[in-house]
Amino acid sequence: MENFIEKLTREQKEEVKRQMKLYTQGVQEIIPAEELEQKLAKSIINNEPLKIKLGLDPSAPDVHLGHTVVLNKMRQFQENGHKIQLLIGDFTGKIGDPTGKSVARKQLTDEEVKRNAKTYFEQFGKVMDMSKVDLYYNSKWLSKLNFEEVIGLAGKITVARLLERDDFEERIALGKPISLHEFFYPVMQGYDSVMLECDIELGGTDQHFNILMGRHFQEKFGKEKQVALLMPLLEGLDGVEKMSKSKNNYIGIDETPEEMYGKAMSIRDEQMIKYFELVTKFTPEEIAKIKANLEAGELHPKKAKMLLAETIVSMYQDEEAAKKAGKHFASVFQQGAIPTNVAEIEWNGGEIASPIDLIMHANLLSSRSEARRMIDNNGVKINGEKVVHKDEQLVISDGLVIQIGKRKFAKIRVKA
Amino acid sequence: MENFIEKLTREQKEEVKRQMKLYTQGVQEIIPAEELEQKLAKSIINNEPLKIKLGLDPSAPDVHLGHTVVLNKMRQFQENGHKIQLLIGDFTGKIGDPTGKSVARKQLTDEEVKRNAKTYFEQFGKVMDMSKVDLYYNSKWLSKLNFEEVIGLAGKITVARLLERDDFEERIALGKPISLHEFFYPVMQGYDSVMLECDIELGGTDQHFNILMGRHFQEKFGKEKQVALLMPLLEGLDGVEKMSKSKNNYIGIDETPEEMYGKAMSIRDEQMIKYFELVTKFTPEEIAKIKANLEAGELHPKKAKMLLAETIVSMYQDEEAAKKAGKHFASVFQQGAIPTNVAEIEWNGGEIASPIDLIMHANLLSSRSEARRMIDNNGVKINGEKVVHKDEQLVISDGLVIQIGKRKFAKIRVKA
Numbered sequence: 075m076e077n078f079i080e081k082l083t084r085e086q087k088e089e090v091k092r093q094m095k096l097y098t099q100g101v102q103e104i105i106p107a108e109e110l111e112q113k114l115a116k117s118i119i120n121n122e123p124l125k126i127k128l129g130l131d132p133s134a135p136d137v138h139l140g141h142t143v144v145l146n147k148m149r150q151f152q153e154n155g156h157k158i159q160l161l162i163g164d165f166t167g168k169i170g171d172p173t174g175k176s177v178a179r180k181q182l183t184d185e186e187v188k189r190n191a192k193t194y195f196e197q198f199g200k201v202m203d204m205s206k207v208d209l210y211y212n213s214k215w216l217s218k219l220n221f222e223e224v225i226g227l228a229g230k231i232t233v234a235r236l237l238e239r240d241d242f243e244e245r246i247a248l249g250k251p252i253s254l255h256e257f258f259y260p261v262m263q264g265y266d267s268v269m270l271e272c273d274i275e276l277g278g279t280d281q282h283f284n285i286l287m288g289r290h291f292q293e294k295f296g297k298e299k300q301v302a303l304l305m306p307l308l309e310g311l312d313g314v315e316k317m318s319k320s321k322n323n324y325i326g327i328d329e330t331p332e333e334m335y336g337k338a339m340s341i342r343d344e345q346m347i348k349y350f351e352l353v354t355k356f357t358p359e360e361i362a363k364i365k366a367n368l369e370a371g372e373l374h375p376k377k378a379k380m381l382l383a384e385t386i387v388s389m390y391q392d393e394e395a396a397k398k399a400g401k402h403f404a405s406v407f408q409q410g411a412i413p414t415n416v417a418e419i420e421w422n423g424g425e426i427a428s429p430i431d432l433i434m435h436a437n438l439l440s441s442r443s444e445a446r447r448m449i450d451n452n453g454v455k456i457n458g459e460k461v462v463h464k465d466e467q468l469v470i471s472d473g474l475v476i477q478i479g480k481r482k483f484a485k486i487r488v489k490a
Numbered sequence: 491m492e493n494f495i496e497k498l499t500r501e502q503k504e505e506v507k508r509q510m511k512l513y514t515q516g517v518q519e520i521i522p523a524e525e526l527e528q529k530l531a532k533s534i535i536n537n538e539p540l541k542i543k544l545g546l547d548p549s550a551p552d553v554h555l556g557h558t559v560v561l562n563k564m565r566q567f568q569e570n571g572h573k574i575q576l577l578i579g580d581f582t583g584k585i586g587d588p589t590g591k592s593v594a595r596k597q598l599t600d601e602e603v604k605r606n607a608k609t610y611f612e613q614f615g616k617v618m619d620m621s622k623v624d625l626y627y628n629s630k631w632l633s634k635l636n637f638e639e640v641i642g643l644a645g646k647i648t649v650a651r652l653l654e655r656d657d658f659e660e661r662i663a664l665g666k667p668i669s670l671h672e673f674f675y676p677v678m679q680g681y682d683s684v685m686l687e688c689d690i691e692l693g694g695t696d697q698h699f700n701i702l703m704g705r706h707f708q709e710k711f712g713k714e715k716q717v718a719l720l721m722p723l724l725e726g727l728d729g730v731e732k733m734s735k736s737k738n739n740y741i742g743i744d745e746t747p748e749e750m751y752g753k754a755m756s757i758r759d760e761q762m763i764k765y766f767e768l769v770t771k772f773t774p775e776e777i778a779k780i781k782a783n784l785e786a787g788e789l790h791p792k793k794a795k796m797l798l799a800e801t802i803v804s805m806y807q808d809e810e811a812a813k814k815a816g817k818h819f820a821s822v823f824q825q826g827a828i829p830t831n832v833a834e835i836e837w838n839g840g841e842i843a844s845p846i847d848l849i850m851h852a853n854l855l856s857s858r859s860e861a862r863r864m865i866d867n868n869g870v871k872i873n874g875e876k877v878v879h880k881d882e883q884l885v886i887s888d889g890l891v892i893q894i895g896k897r898k899f900a901k902i903r904v905k906a
Contacts, residue, residue, distance in 0.1 A: 169638050172645025221635040222585050228671035229588025233649070234662070236670065246650070254652065254673060255644035261670070 078115035090114045096150050097303070099358045100143075100351040102279050105286065105302040113273050113301060123157045127272035127288075127300070129263060129281075130160060130194060132167040132187045133180075137197040138324040139386070140308045140317030143352045144276045145201040147305055151274070158207045159270050160198075162191050165216040166259060173253050187211070197327055200390050212266050227261060230294040231287075236260065239283040260284045264291035267300050274301045308352055313342035327390045334390065335399035336481050338383035343375045346382060354385045406481070416475060416483040425470055429454055429461045432468070432476050436484035453479050494531035506530045512566050513719070515774045516559075516767035518695050521702065521718040529689050529717060539573040543688035543704075543716070545679060545697075546576060546610060548583040548603045549596075553613040554740040555802070556724045556733030559768045560692045561617040563721060567690075574623045575686050576614075578607050581632040582678065588671055603627070613743055616806050628682050643677055646710040647703075652676065655699040676700045680707035683716050690717045724768055729758035743806045750806065751815035752897050754799035759791045762798060770801045822897065832891060832899040841886055845870055845877045848884070848892050852900035869895050 082090065093114055094107075104110055117124050128148060137145075152158050170181030182190070191211075195204055219227070236257050237243060245252050260283060267275060267288030275285045285302040292299050307316045310323025317324045325337045341349055347368075350361045364381075367373035380400060387396035419436045427435075433445040433454070446464050448454050454461045455477040456468060468474075474486040498506065509530055510523075520526055533540050544564060553561075568574050586597030598606075607627075611620055635643070652673050653659060661668050676699060683691060683704030691701045701718040708715050723732045726739025733740045741753045757765055763784075766777045780797075783789035796816060803812035818831075835852045843851075849861040849870070862880050864870050870877045871893040872884060884890075888904040 165637075169641050172642045216637055219637040221581075221632055221640055224637055224640045225585050225671045225674060226588045228674065229669050231670050232667040233653075233658075233670055233673065234665075234667060237649075242649075249650075251648040251650060253645050254647050254649055254677070255641045257649065257670060258641060258644065 076112075076116075078112050078119055081119055082115055086115070086118050089118060093154055095358065096154070097147070099150075100305065100348075101147070101303060102306040103282070103302070103304040105289075105304070109299070110274070110301045110303070117156070117273075123155050124151070124273040125157050125159055125271065126151045127159045127161055127267060127270055127275045129266065129275070129277070130162050130191075132162050132164050132190045133182060136319055136326060137194070137328070138317060138319065138326045139349075139353050140310070140324060142201055142327065143305045143308050144278065145198060146353060146355070147276055147303065149202045149355075152202055152206060158202065159210060159272055160194075160207055161210045161212060161266055161270065162187065162194075163263075163266075164191075164211045165213040166262065168213060168217075172255055200327060210270065212262065212269075215269050216262055216265070227265060227291075230291060231261060231264075233257075235290075260287045261291075264288050268292050268295045268297060271297060272300050273298070274303050276303050276305065278307050279304045280307060306348075306352070308348070309345055311337060311340050311342075313345050325386070331387045331391045331395040331399035332402050333481075334387045335383045335396070335403050338386050339379055339403060341379065341382070343379070346375070346378060349382055349386075354382070354389070356385070416485045418485045418487045420489055421470060421486045422489040423470070426467050427470055428465055428467060429456060429476070430464060432456075432470075432474075432486065433478065436476060436486070438476065438478045438482050438484055448478060492528075492532075494528050494535055497535055498531055502531070502534050505534060509570055511774065512570070513563070515566075516721065516764075517563070517719060518722040519698070519718070519720040521705075521720070525715070526690070526717045526719070533572070533689075539571050540567070540689040541573050541575055541687065542567045543575045543577055543683060543686050543691045545682065545691070545693070546578050546607075548578050548580050548606045549598060552735055552742060553610070553744070554733060554735065554742045555765075555769050556726070556740060558617055558743065559721045559724050560694065561614060562769060562771070563692055563719065565618045565771075568618055568622060574618065575626060575688055576610075576623055577626045577628055577682055577686065578603065578610075579679075579682075580607075580627045581629040582675060584629060584633075588669075616743060626682075626686065628678065628685075631685050632678055632681070643681060643707075646707060647677060647680075649673075651706075676703045677707075680704050684708050684711045684713060687713060688716050689714070690719050692719050692721065694723050695720045696723065722764075722768070724764070725761055727753060727756050727758075729761050741802070747803045747807045747811040747815035748818050748897075750803050751799045751812070751819050754802050755795055755819060757795065757798070759795070762791070762794060765798055770798070770805070772801070832901045834901045834903045836905055837886060837902045838905040839886075842883050843886055844881055844883060845872060845892070846880060848872075848886075848890075848900075848902065849894065852892060852902070854892065854894045854898050854900055864894060 079087070079090070090111060094111060097110070098104065098107075113124055116122075126148060128144060148158055164182070164187040167182040167187055168184070191209070195209075198204060198207075237246060239260065242252055242256075263284045264287030268291050271292075272288070275288050277285050282302070282304055285300075285304070289299040289302065309315065310317035310321055311325070312321070312323045315321050315323060319326075325334055329337070347361065347365055350356050350364060356364070364373065364378060368375065368378055383403075384396045384400055387399050391399075417436075421432075421435065423431065423435060429449060430442055430445045433439050433448075434442060439445045439448060445454075449461050449464045452460055457475055458477070470486060470488060472486070472488040476484050476486070495503070495506070506527060510527060513526070514520065514523075529540055532538075542564060544560060564574050580598070580603040583598040583603055584600070607625070611625075614620060614623075653662060655676065658668055658672075679700045680703030684707050687708075688704070691704050693701050698718070698720055701716075701720070705715040705718065725731065726733035726737055727741070728737070728739045731737050731739060735742075741750055745753070763777065763781055766772050766780060772780070780789065780794060784791065784794055799819075800812045800816055803815050807815075833852075837848075837851065839847065839851060845865060846858055846861045849855050849864075850858060855861045855864060861870075865877050865880050868876055873891055874893070886902060886904060888902070890902040892900050892902070
């Protein structure tokens with residue numbers, strides 16, 4: 075690669091430095107950082123934006139804060155004039171799993187793909203300016219490849235290289251079958267980068283292998299290689315596992331302000347700075363200051379977390395909603411009061427009922443066994459008092475409030 | 491599979507037995523023999539011929555006796571009313587090697603493929619009735635597959651299964667790269683069997699893995715599985731290596747009667763019976779008799795070999811040519827005489843020349859160094875007398891005969 079850095083003026087060099095600092099913030103790995111620097115220099119000299127690719131699975135459109143880690147990084151590039159390429163991997167979604175073994179990878183119809191893409195767009199709009207984003211569907215080029223062209227692609231990668239992917243290596247070691255078609259998912263992802271001619275591909279560290287495929291295939295097709303920019307995986311509310319819907323440790327960006335605020339307040343103290351870095355718009359300098367104040371004891375962790383929670387709600391709702399959610403949280407959780415805007419549930423189930431009956435009727439938990447467990451763990455209150463016996467018979471009166479844990483409430487309205 | 495054998499009459503059972511004995515002759519492996527028996531029984535009951543597939547590489551149309559091993563087996567099926575499916579693997583030939591690494595697998599044009607197929611047809615016509623053969627080109631279905639369909643195919647086979655192929659296993663062990671596209675050659679061969687719905691696929695033992703792919707994919711596509719019928723590889727004239735053009739140990743079926751006969755006479759004694767079994771039309775009973783007579787000392791090996799040589803020439807030329815070639819051989823090699831029909835070469839190179847000049851001029855050997863070696867080994871005669879000195883200067887006279895080894899002759903005609 076040409077050395078573009080040495081062609082820069084002093085001001086331009088400062089600009090590259092500034093952007094490098096910004097893009098490096100919170101990043102786990104840049105492969106390789108020197109190339110990113112060169113690309114930035116080239117972009118400045120030629121006055122041409124860099125093309126930043128993000129690949130999306132069309133089957134999982136529920137966006138949570140874990141996803142926004144890469145979205146926030148995208149936004150940083152966008153705010154500095156670079157071009158975002160959103161790639162919907164609809165080809166994969168449309169072909170499903172030919173072995174029929176994976177339920178998760180079921181075939182999607184064209185309509186489902188489009189609908190999911192639209193959902194992404196609406197949600198991403200809360201982080202980026204979607205009017206400046208280019209949207210691509212990889213079925214556009216992948217569905218047109220014939221067998222000869224597929225052979226041509228396959229001729230550009232070795233079996234040994236593919237077997238290096240962690241999960242393949244592991245399955246081979248355990249004697250678990252890998253279906254030949256699975257080799258094509260990384261190949262497709264690599265070929266997408268050839269078609270998009272992107273400069274940078276963003277993803278979580280779990281995309282390490284697949285994103286390097288882009289570099290591999292771009293080189294094989296005689297193109298400039300993309301830089302892999304890998305973001306750390308955000309731990310969920312449990313502080314241990316990667317945030318995900320299935321682990322139920324997530325903050326969805328479409329949740330109510332109260333839910334978001336409450337969940338954000340349950341983030342572990344030791345995760346707080348990581349959240350500031352990865353899911354807010356705070357600059358590296360501002361975050362350094364918060365960190366310093368926390369360490370010096372000048373900022374109480376609870377205050378810092380309230381700032382984080384308010385910031386997150388502001389990003390996905392607005393400031394007013396964030397302030398309200400903060401007040402709501404303070405009244406309910408800090409003072410133990412019953413909130414004012416509790417959902418009301420009609421009741422015509424008789425004058426006497428067990429707490430489990432009420433919980434099920436109000437749809438606060440999903441099963442009777444779960445309700446039983448919750449009572450055993452002292453997690454259920456009726457009118458602010460702990461329920462002790464699962465089978466207790468309650469006299470039902472209009473306005474009775476059931477509370478599960480800290481944040482779930484329902485008010486019983488007896489039908490006249 | 492249904493049990494068709496038990497539905498047969500006694501005569502029909504005898505017929506299955508007879509055919510089984512015939513098809514088993516000289517075979518290395520039948521996978522599995524029980525299924526072949528069932529297929530024969532089914533064919534008799536339904537009065538439907540079996541479909542016998544032979545795949546051909548379109549890039550190597552020079553047929554030698556090594557190839558006729560499978561062709562003779564084909565002919566046996568054909569003579570019993572079964573259907574021969576010749577499959578030209580033109581798709582493979584047309585795509586070449588996408589890595590560009592293999593010179594052997596260079597891309598063929600449509601015309602080259604057609605021309606090579608025609609050459610096959612002409613040559614195979616010496617063994618089988620080509621008017622009853624069905625010809626297929628696999629590009630017909632393979633070139634039409636799109637990426638989605640390729641993924642579908644790939645989803646029906648595991649990486650571990652493919653890595654079991656001997657040469658893949660070996661290369662992995664040696665750390666030699668396998669390009670992903672190479673996995674598709676056995677997959678294509680298997681898919682061809684799906685499309686042809688063949689009952690039996692014939693091939694050499696070196697095709698073991700690829701032919702089993704046919705069984706695998708037919709099953710995955712819900713079809714009846716083909717039986718693999720694997721023929722031994724024929725050793726060439728050296729008695730050690732597999733007969734092949736590159737090893738120069740072959741008898742081409744398009745060679746002159748004299749060449750064929752002479753080469754056949756150089757087959758090793760211990761290979762003779764194998765040749766009778768694999769490349770002639772002798773029945774198992776006839777061959778058993780020849781073998782017994784040889785072992786009892788009632789048939790001299792030379793006589794047996796003359797029968798073999800004559801038989802081979804008759805198959806690819808005619809009886810008369812075979813008889814003439816036999817006489818020619820007897821006169822030249824057994825009596826040391828100069829044959830009567832020696833090729834005549836015009837000479838206007840002056841009155842004096844070295845034996846090497848003459849050999850090169852008559853094109854009897856391919857290089858001066860080879861000619862020199864041949865003289866050193868006492869392998870060159872001029873007018874029946876051994877040449878002793880490489881650099882001897884000969885006086886050239888009209889009608890001078892040069893002889894190389896036992897079978898190569900040229901007569902010099904001095905231009906007036």
